[in-house]
Amino acid sequence: MQTPLPRRIIHLDMDAFYASVEILDNPTLRGRPVVVGGSCQRGVVSAASYEARKYGIRSALPIAMARKLCPQAVFLPVRMARYQELSQRIMAIFARFTPLVEPLSLDEAFLDVTASQTLLGTAEEIAARIRMLVREETGLTVSAGVASSKLVAKIASDLDKPDGLTIVPAGSEEEFLAPLPIARLWGVGAATRKTLALLGVKTIGDLKKLPPRILAAKLGKLGPLLVDSARGIDLRPVEPEREAKSIGNEETFATDLFDLRRIEQELLALCTRVGRRARRHGLRGRTVTLKLKYRDFTQITRSRTLPAASDDEQTLYTTGRDLLAKTEAGSRPVRLLGLSLSSLETAERGQLSLFSPTTKKEKCRRHLSHAIDAISSRFGEGAILPGKLLATEKE
């Protein structure tokens, strides 16, 4: 019997993606600290160029803090559409080498190239070619890690950033991981790190020296999992295209909202976006979920199942407003509002319903939605809006 080929997995991670795109589009920024992030006072850093990172600026740091750390940095707003465009081009490059591409976000993906090797060269060669193609075709750099599992590949890609390539030959995973700090492993946060430090564990190698019994006693279920990780054992497959489970949008407000009418306006804006996204993907959902975060960060969700799957923003809005009425919105300051549609089904292939959608009014509304979608996609989001939302624009 033939032993199966050891898996070869590449983890690709764009270097400071958003910031790099901004520099690409405006070369005068090259060499300067660039920070991309939210525009309102509560925004956080979405990405920082490597120059900015020298000042201690990291993702998720409040913008205000970043300004203090490095006042001379260039602060830019997020241009999601542009990043998405480049992301698509980069993912398309990945897809030339294997159908098994699992995107984790716009700028990061796992590739399983085990089977591609007979045709396209070793995993190391493929990783090098991908890095070259991304640079040539987009002008951006990507770091790569090649290993026999997702876990090790991801740790490897991060090791030599930016513009690095780290290869972990099959069989040498343990050796590779041993000297690295324990925090590199998934599942090790501040608390676990502290517990382990007390046991004298600083590196991944140290972890393996501990008797499993002690580890299990101190860490519970996480213990054996970490030992596997320390050995580089991670059997999770690369899963291409995860099917969307829900479509949702949420908004953190610049200042907390008190006025119910104002909150309803924001809700309508969310419903418009969610409806449009659902229609664009040809999906309809049966469950509407409203998410609300109050000023004190307590978060609640309220959901309702619709009689029939829908992609219509009016239906979403009426349902959302009913759900909103069950919350303390209006009497308690609201910091964040979100709306999502789940229990999705494909609109095109769905089973037709006996009772619902064919009323004349609903047919009209469906036509209207499609017309609005067409206008928005041609003239941009916001080219046509419900009247209620125009009022917000003015405010």
Add this chain to the structure above:
Amino acid sequence: MSLIFNISRDDFLSGLASLQNVTGKKGTIAILSNLLIESQSDAIRMTATDLEIGIRNTLPAEILSEGAITLPAKKLFELVRESDAAMIHIEILENNWAKITCDSTDYKLAGMPSDEYPAFPEYDEKNLVSLNSDDLKELIDKTIFSVAQEGESQFNLTGILVEKESTEGRNKLRMVSSDGHRLSLMEKEVESDIGLLKMEKTILIPRKGMQEIKKFCEAGSVVQLCFEEKQAVLKTEQSVIVIRLMNGDFPDYRNIIQVVNKAKYFELNRMKIMTSMKRMNLFTEDRYNAVQFEIANNKLILSSQSMDIGSAKDELAIAYEDAPLKLGFNGKYFVETLQVMSSDTVKAYINSEESPCMIQGEEDPGFISIIMPMKI
């Protein structure tokens, strides 16, 4: 004094079996997973309820001492089922313990006091109307399969609609069910005087209640039925079931039936299409069971495909000479409808890819099935 009785094992077993479905399993109220057992002159009366449905039956027994107790329904059923004794002896001891003797085996089973058991709903015997149980069973059989699953659709579709109609001295009972994608209607002429049945309000009986009614119908040839403000009551000689009616309205099914244009149809052999459809269902995707229909020139081509498995195709001769049609249906819906019918030849009225399809058969008087196509 506390309850002591002897009872035939077989009688006891069938009595216990009939109550199993309505004893609480979710455990919200502990005592609901128990049965109430009370002595009568020469019988015991057993009661079970899940607060939606209550069933009470009377079994002949030798009462040695009068009393009442509640005992765990499932355990009691299991131990009687496993016993091969002809007679079972039950004796209630202190603190609600029951000593159960089946031949050489002794059990001690912990019970709960009978006075904590919820009261059985009251009803007025005068309202009861006798019905042929086969008629009632047929009405249920031909509609229950298309009731919506709970949580799958609107709440008001999770039950069967019951209606009566009296014209020119002829009495009809009608049941209708729908899960939003298909609808089944069965009406049947009955000999009893259902004019006395109080049915002013929408009568919607939940699926589970209907299943229990069906079991009642299998037990004897005549049942007695009445509807009251909030409940349906069905009685046989030894048992009574009280079902809480669902609140709500049923969608306007008449309108749906009326809009079906009966000009265009095809005829087909029921058994042939049913078996073919079962074959197609082997290759459908789980979620929708989509089977493609291509109808033209006295030919019906059925096909299905699943991304993971492969595809299937079948060709059947039918009577159809109208414009060609290509549409999709949930294969499961077709099979379930054809299964309850008995005609050799059935007619399927189809107008377009998006309009409801009605299925009827000559030897299935009173039965209408409507199935919505799916977009393919």
